[in-house]
Amino acid sequence: MQILRDLLDRRPGPIFAGYGTLPGPSAVTRAAPHVRDGMSVTRAMNCVVVALIPCILMALFNTGHQANLNMEQIGVGSAPGWRGGVLDALGIGYDPSDIWAAMWHGALHYLPVLAVALIVGALWEQLFSKLRKRERAPGLLVIALLFSLSLPPTVPLWQVALGMSFGIVVAKEVFGGLGKNFLNPALAGLAFLYATYPKQMVGETAWTVVEGFTGATTMRIAVGGGIEAVNWAGTNWMQAFLGAVPGAFGATSTLACLLGAAVLIATRVASLRVMAGALFGMIAASFLFNQFVGTDLPFGDMSWHWHLVLGSFAFGVVFLATDPVTAAATDTGRWIYGILIGGLVIVIRVANVTHPDGVMFAILFGNIVAPLIDYLVMRANIGRRTRRSA
Numbered sequence: 001m002q003i004l005r006d007l008l009d010r011r012p013g014p015i016f017a018g019y020g021t022l023p024g025p026s027a028v029t030r031a032a033p034h035v036r037d038g039m040s041v042t043r044a045m046n047c048v049v050v051a052l053i054p055c056i057l058m059a060l061f062n063t064g065h066q067a068n069l070n071m072e073q074i075g076v077g078s079a080p081g082w083r084g085g086v087l088d089a090l091g092i093g094y095d096p097s098d099i100w101a102a103m104w105h106g107a108l109h110y111l112p113v114l115a116v117a118l119i120v121g122a123l124w125e126q127l128f129s130k131l132r133k134r135e136r137a138p139g140l141l142v143i144a145l146l147f148s149l150s151l152p153p154t155v156p157l158w159q160v161a162l163g164m165s166f167g168i169v170v171a172k173e174v175f176g177g178l179g180k181n182f183l184n185p186a187l188a189g190l191a192f193l194y195a196t197y198p199k200q201m202v203g204e205t206a207w208t209v210v211e212g213f214t215g216a217t218t219m220r221i222a223v224g225g226g227i228e229a230v231n232w233a234g235t236n237w238m239q240a241f242l243g244a245v246p247g248a249f250g251a252t253s254t255l256a257c258l259l260g261a262a263v264l265i266a267t268r269v270a271s272l273r274v275m276a277g278a279l280f281g282m283i284a285a286s287f288l289f290n291q292f293v294g295t296d297l298p299f300g301d302m303s304w305h306w307h308l309v310l311g312s313f314a315f316g317v318v319f320l321a322t323d324p325v326t327a328a329a330t331d332t333g334r335w336i337y338g339i340l341i342g343g344l345v346i347v348i349r350v351a352n353v354t355h356p357d358g359v360m361f362a363i364l365f366g367n368i369v370a371p372l373i374d375y376l377v378m379r380a381n382i383g384r385r386t387r388r389s390a
Contacts, residue, residue: 041178042138044269048319051263052145054256055315059249061099063153063209064106066246069096070210079210083108109153109209110249113160117144120161124168128177137178143167146186146319149250150312150360151193152201153209159197163189183367184326187360194360202355208246218245219311223298223353227306240309248312257314270322273331277338278317282307284339285346299349299356311357313345320359326367333373340373341366 067079071094078084079094083105087094092104121140129136147164167189172181194201202220218240221229235245243253250256264270286304293300299307307313321327321341328337341362348358355361 044267044324045139045142047263047267047269048142049145051260051269052142052149052250052319054259055149055250055253055319056145057103058243058253058256059110059149060103060106062102062106062243062245062247062252063109063249064102064104065096065244066153067105067109067209068094068098068102070208072096074210076210079105110148112157113151113155113249114144114148116157116160117148117164120164121168124165124173128173132177139178143172143185146184147189149315150186150190150248152248155193155200159193159200162196163193165189166192179325182326182371183364184320184323187320187364187367191360191364194355217247217311219247219356222302222306222310223356226295226299227302237306237309240306248315251312251315254309254314257318261318264318264322269324270318271324271327271334273334274322274327274338274341275317277335278321278342278345279308279338281339281342281344282313282346283342285343289346289350293350297350298353299346307346307349311349312359313357316345316359316363317341321363321366326370328370328373328377330374330377333370333377336373336377337366337370340369 071077071079077094078088086108087101087105090104092101094105095101118140121144125136125140144164147167148160151160151163167185167187170192171183171188172178172185175181218230218233218235221233221235225232230240239245240252241254243256245252261270261275265272265275283304286302286307289297289300290303295301317338321338328334344362344365345358348361349356352358
């Protein structure tokens with residue numbers, strides 16, 4: 001609770017003083033002129049890290065739970081490699097109903113991915129800070145978390161390093177670093193891996209960490225037979241809402257994303273307009289396809305509440321679309337930006353069964369057109385004021 005009070009306290013000063021993990025800004029303005037409050041880039045990044053905690057915990061649990069469940073189904077008694085050695089040495093076991101066993105197994109898969117993303121990102125940012133002779137900007141932990149939580153559990157570590165390098169270098173540092181990038185670095189790195197290694201990123205073996213077991217995500221199951229196929233596979237809406245289904249590390253639980261959204265909105269780090277706009281755009285597009293397309297196309301007859309819990313919609317809208325650097329900056333523009341992303345997600349899902357999730361591509365497209373949206377909104381405001389004063 002003290003951490004949450006620190007987040008909501010917008011007075012100047014280091015956040016989490018005494019916690020020794022997430023330091024505040026190295027310089028705080030003491031004399032006039034002052035900024036209006038104590039919100040800094042570092043403090044905002046710390047808020048995002050706290051908001052991501054439910055998704056991180058879900059990544060650990062669900063990855064291990066799915067692995068233990070698959071091992072039980074095919075009769076495997078121990079995990080292969082060094083992970084099995086660690087779990088066997090600690091006597092943790094592989095009971096799918098044991099939360100502790102699932103958390104440990106999931107941690108042995110997720111933490112190496114996060115570590116590689118952090119190390120590679122730190123090396124690149126340190127190199128660019130040396131070349132530019134300036135202090136390294138904050139935000140690496142947030143980028144590494146968002147990138148790693150969006151990856152499938154079986155991603156090779158060398159692909160993690162490659163995708164993180166692309167996101168940091170091409171989407172961020174070549175444009176001048178934090179605050180000057182027009183694409184979200186985590187999404188850019190993820191899109192690079194999807195385009196370069198599609199089989200490893202979306203194939204049926206990408207979501208199961210147990211060798212010899214293949215399975216599909218709920219989204220992929222719905223491509224073949226709609227919600228009826230999803231229900232036949234044993235997945236109901238509440239299970240998908242909680243996130244106990246195969247998928248990316250931390251993007252399966254809508255509940256965890258909503259808890260994170262509450263933190264971001266309470267601390268005013270993320271825009272409620274973007275989130276609400278994306279939800280409205282998704283619901284409106286779903287309704288239109290339900291009325292005029294129906295069963296003629298995949299997902300054409302799927303209701304909006306299923307779209308909400310399938311794929312990475314909630315994770316993308318809460319944590320990726322709301323990036324203040326790459327999103328629209330005007331209030332009206334944020335509504336338009338959010339509605340565009342939400343509607344485009346449904347268009348991609350209905351029309352493109354190759355990548356039925358659509359969230360990543362919709363947000364990247366929103367990043368590209370966000371400056372144009374803000375420009376048109378400002379021009380409209382200028383024209384309205386000109387006509388009023390004429």
